Amino acid sequence: MSSLEDKFEESKKLGLQIVKESEDDRLMTLSVGPQHPGSGHFRFTIKVDGDYIVYCDPDPGYVHRGEEKMCEYRNVIQNIPHLERPVIHDSNNITYSYSLAIEELVGIEVPRRGQFIRAIASELNRQVYTLYWLAIYGIFLGHSTMFMWPMGDRELFIDLLEALTGARVTHAFNIPGGVRNDMPEGFRDRCIRQIRYFEKRMKEYEDIFYNNPLFRQRTEQVGVLSKEDAAKLGVTGSVLRASGIPYDIRKAEPYDVYNELDFKVQYMKTGDCFARSYVPLLDMRESCHIIEQLLDKIPQSGEVRAKLQPNPKGPPGEAYRRVESGRGALGYYIVSDGTPRPYRVKISVGSFRNLLALPYLLVGQRLADMPAVYWSLNYWPVEADR
Amino acid sequence: MATYPQRFRFGEFVGSLIWLIFWVLIIVTLVGLPLIFIVLFYIPLPPIGDEVLTPYRFLTMVVDPSRTIPIIEHLMTTDFFRVAAFPGFTYAALIAAATIFIERKFLAKMQLRVGPLYAGKVEGILQLVADGLKLIAKEIIIPSGADKPIFWAAPVAFVAVAAAVVALIPVAPGWVVADVDVGLLAIFAILGFFPLITLLFAWASNSKYPFIGGMRALHQMIAFEIPFILSALSVVILSGTLNLTEIVDSQIQSYWFIFFVPISAFVFYISSLAELERIPFDLPEAESEIVAGWLTETSGMIYGLIQLGSYVKTYALAALFVILFLGGWAGPQIFPPEVRTPLIDISPLYDQVAANATFWFTLKTFGVIMLMLLPRGISPRIRIDILLHTGWYKLIVLAFINMFVALALIYGGILGPGGLLVR
Numbered sequence: 001m002s003s004l005e006d007k008f009e010e011s012k013k014l015g016l017q018i019v020k021e022s023e024d025d026r027l028m029t030l031s032v033g034p035q036h037p038g039s040g041h042f043r044f045t046i047k048v049d050g051d052y053i054v055y056c057d058p059d060p061g062y063v064h065r066g067e068e069k070m071c072e073y074r075n076v077i078q079n080i081p082h083l084e085r086p087v088i089h090d091s092n093n094i095t096y097s098y099s100l101a102i103e104e105l106v107g108i109e110v111p112r113r114g115q116f117i118r119a120i121a122s123e124l125n126r127q128v129y130t131l132y133w134l135a136i137y138g139i140f141l142g143h144s145t146m147f148m149w150p151m152g153d154r155e156l157f158i159d160l161l162e163a164l165t166g167a168r169v170t171h172a173f174n175i176p177g178g179v180r181n182d183m184p185e186g187f188r189d190r191c192i193r194q195i196r197y198f199e200k201r202m203k204e205y206e207d208i209f210y211n212n213p214l215f216r217q218r219t220e221q222v223g224v225l226s227k228e229d230a231a232k233l234g235v236t237g238s239v240l241r242a243s244g245i246p247y248d249i250r251k252a253e254p255y256d257v258y259n260e261l262d263f264k265v266q267y268m269k270t271g272d273c274f275a276r277s278y279v280p281l282l283d284m285r286e287s288c289h290i291i292e293q294l295l296d297k298i299p300q301s302g303e304v305r306a307k308l309q310p311n312p313k314g315p316p317g318e319a320y321r322r323v324e325s326g327r328g329a330l331g332y333y334i335v336s337d338g339t340p341r342p343y344r345v346k347i348s349v350g351s352f353r354n355l356l357a358l359p360y361l362l363v364g365q366r367l368a369d370m371p372a373v374y375w376s377l378n379y380w381p382v383e384a385d386r
Numbered sequence: 387m388a389t390y391p392q393r394f395r396f397g398e399f400v401g402s403l404i405w406l407i408f409w410v411l412i413i414v415t416l417v418g419l420p421l422i423f424i425v426l427f428y429i430p431l432p433p434i435g436d437e438v439l440t441p442y443r444f445l446t447m448v449v450d451p452s453r454t455i456p457i458i459e460h461l462m463t464t465d466f467f468r469v470a471a472f473p474g475f476t477y478a479a480l481i482a483a484a485t486i487f488i489e490r491k492f493l494a495k496m497q498l499r500v501g502p503l504y505a506g507k508v509e510g511i512l513q514l515v516a517d518g519l520k521l522i523a524k525e526i527i528i529p530s531g532a533d534k535p536i537f538w539a540a541p542v543a544f545v546a547v548a549a550a551v552v553a554l555i556p557v558a559p560g561w562v563v564a565d566v567d568v569g570l571l572a573i574f575a576i577l578g579f580f581p582l583i584t585l586l587f588a589w590a591s592n593s594k595y596p597f598i599g600g601m602r603a604l605h606q607m608i609a610f611e612i613p614f615i616l617s618a619l620s621v622v623i624l625s626g627t628l629n630l631t632e633i634v635d636s637q638i639q640s641y642w643f644i645f646f647v648p649i650s651a652f653v654f655y656i657s658s659l660a661e662l663e664r665i666p667f668d669l670p671e672a673e674s675e676i677v678a679g680w681l682t683e684t685s686g687m688i689y690g691l692i693q694l695g696s697y698v699k700t701y702a703l704a705a706l707f708v709i710l711f712l713g714g715w716a717g718p719q720i721f722p723p724e725v726r727t728p729l730i731d732i733s734p735l736y737d738q739v740a741a742n743a744t745f746w747f748t749l750k751t752f753g754v755i756m757l758m759l760l761p762r763g764i765s766p767r768i769r770i771d772i773l774l775h776t777g778w779y780k781l782i783v784l785a786f787i788n789m790f791v792a793l794a795l796i797y798g799g800i801l802g803p804g805g806l807l808v809r
Contacts, residue, residue: 028594028598030594030595036677037674037677051770086787115393138766139674140674141670141674141767141768142665142666142672142674142766142768143765143767144493144497144665144762144763144768145496145497145763145764146766148497148498148499149497149498152498175572208764212764212765212766214666214765214766214767214768215766217768217769217772218766218767218768263639274516364768366769366771367598367676368669368672368675368767368769368770369676370675370767371675
């Protein structure tokens, strides 16, 4: 028995509060969240050795609402308002794939004008989400103007969506069979005007935020996710595209009218935080083109919603449909047993898949890079917890 | 929800207020005033000018306010006035308050917002008062394992040290609290206390995030202290003195030093940003990484004091920049030689040189403060390793470049005693 052990035993007899030194004492355990300005609704425990992170343990589940179980007690139309709660900023996309899956189960065809309006609403909502995400990224990097500007410009799209759907954030607009209501008068001109303005603003974003040398220093070569690792970890959305894999559900599995549109899948090859923060901007730019095309090609009149029976139900079966949301592939697997209520609903969200990359990327980084890496993963805690 | 008592009557409330005022007046006039006069009768009062201040004269001032002018004139020559009012703490605190308001409005305009709007009707001008009252009213929470004496002392020491820097700043010729011959050296010596206070407070908080923040502050301040001092050294070479008043005088005799040593001015500006922990160098308080850094456990007026101290420090460093590089109070005469006012003649209090100097000094200081506020709107936070690299490698080298320029200017006979550009 060594002398240190002896002393320890002695001190215990004396009642002194001496704790034996261990190898772990060099490490400091920090709890990030759930009430941490750099986290919110989510906690991860990190261990730091000096300034370097040596261990990371994500702990999601603080806002678990049991959305999947709730779906089993309501019929397919009643499910819409609560299903958009996980991502209220992207509510048209999270209900989009649900509607597609239900339409496949029930066997209904959406009218063509309805398909176009759905796509317009979905693209507008993608802008709202991405701007919100970008604003929070500004907070994470300590750039207060980067928080205020996208938050202000987000109002452009929120106003458009309010005119289209009647609500500012939780729209409940996509329903099985089409959309709830038609476009209002003069929507097209207003939309084109605001998108033109926003394209100008995006140039300013690039000059002021992305070309800022300090922003580059903070994000370039930080948290590099290689192409192979991105594929292995199964990340999706902008995180996958930033690592050099041009994969977009809108191109890979076109739904509704997306196969008629002309757009490119934006991607970057570096896979660092800068790429992960820049790809959403490129996506927004591409989204603007898509909205313009949709507004040009939309049929001038027609139904927007297929006629459904009051309590729609299909034959027993299963369906899996997914769409490209703001955070990547968002899929619904729905099993029906022939009753109006779904037998089982499983939501596959992009956030949760991107979270898998977090411990992998954080280990070895500096503590100061923690917020830059964490939020660049395009992770929305509420959606991941469902 | 009603937040007032159920049986609240406005009339009763006003009535009780009137009764309160009535009784206070009665007690003051019947007890207070006689008591004051009895005490004053037995205390020998100092002569002001050529007459002694007696209780009788005290009363005549109420009738004729112009009789207070000699007393104020006498007061303005005392040390107490210099320390407490001008150019000491009140002046600095007023500028600090104005800085906070300007910062909020200025940043809001940059970020397409409106900023403070409601408190005080006009553009939220009283927002600061509201914030201050809120901070005073808040409970001060001390962590259970904290080192209480240091936890209480550190915020006070922070303000005291910031005010000590202000004491060395000359605002106008002759208007300085402590005119010491090694003024610049004294300022650097006092600034050296800040890392110590920060680390002590961080350690006393007994919490992990303040500890990390305190260590960051220590690293940052030590890394930037050296370029800070080196950049001021080139000014010392050019002027040949450490006395701040004489540094300004030598600039008035030649030209502003920023034209000769612009790189030093730049290094000084960057290092003072780091010294002040302002964005992009606000690592010790980085809110997204380490909650609020070394301020995590602060609450109520402890936070308020540290904020006050840091804004007083902002004023002190901006004023130092003005003194070292922008010619201090040098500027064209815009005030008239004499003033004539109706009713009360304040001409004995008026000093044309001091008024002019104060005006230009304050104007320039606000200009520099605006420059210090600017990066907050356009820049993200820097990372600690890049920060230390900038401090130790780049800024020190840059500061040395202009030291050689300064030496060349002196030995080339351009500046210095009998130089070409000396008027």
